[in-house]
Amino acid sequence: NAGVTQTPKFQVLKTGQSMTLQCAQDMNHEYMSWYRQDPGMGLRLIHYSVGAGITDQGEVPNGYNVSRSTTEDFPLRLLSAAPSQTSVYFCASSLTGHSNTGELFFGEGSRLTVL
């Protein structure tokens, strides 16, 4: 199993551009989520999904969209990038929709810079 795969690993955008961060998992996990990691702020939840067709907002959802059309994929879309979205983004998945019953498996991260 490849686990959780994120692409791209690095991306530079100009303010106002759009892009999609891809996330795929091959573990048949129900739960998938996106976090952003900023210095001194830890990992903050952006959006999450407890199954195909179901998504919900996390702590910092503004400026981001998600969809979950399949169990395997959970893309994160930035519609109009802003410098405040410069960050390292992590996709994570777990077997069930209840994080207190299962380990979160993280991808290796996508470093995004918005100029």
Add this chain to the structure above:
Amino acid sequence: GENVEQHPSTLSVQEGDSAVIKCTYSDSASNYFPWYKQELGKGPQLIIDIRSNVGEKKDQRIAVTLNKTAKHFSLHITETQPEDSAVYFCAASGVTASKLTFGTGTRLQVTL
């Protein structure tokens, strides 16, 4: 919502010494407390977790303690080794879960 505070933000210990990282949480309904280790350039990885019906859990050199009354939990690493150098995150979530709240992280450096 849940708020998790983590201290210290950086910690330097000599090889063989012990390291302790402390976290407090705000939501008394939280009942699951995992710890994640993040090595340079990698995603976080679960190293140990504890549930609210347990006061302490140990796995080789790593132990976690939980005080539900005071709403704090701690990670203890004994006989530290250079490969323990990493960023460590505590986290908390409640029964409805799906929203694991992380602390701000502790950068641990183990020096020779």
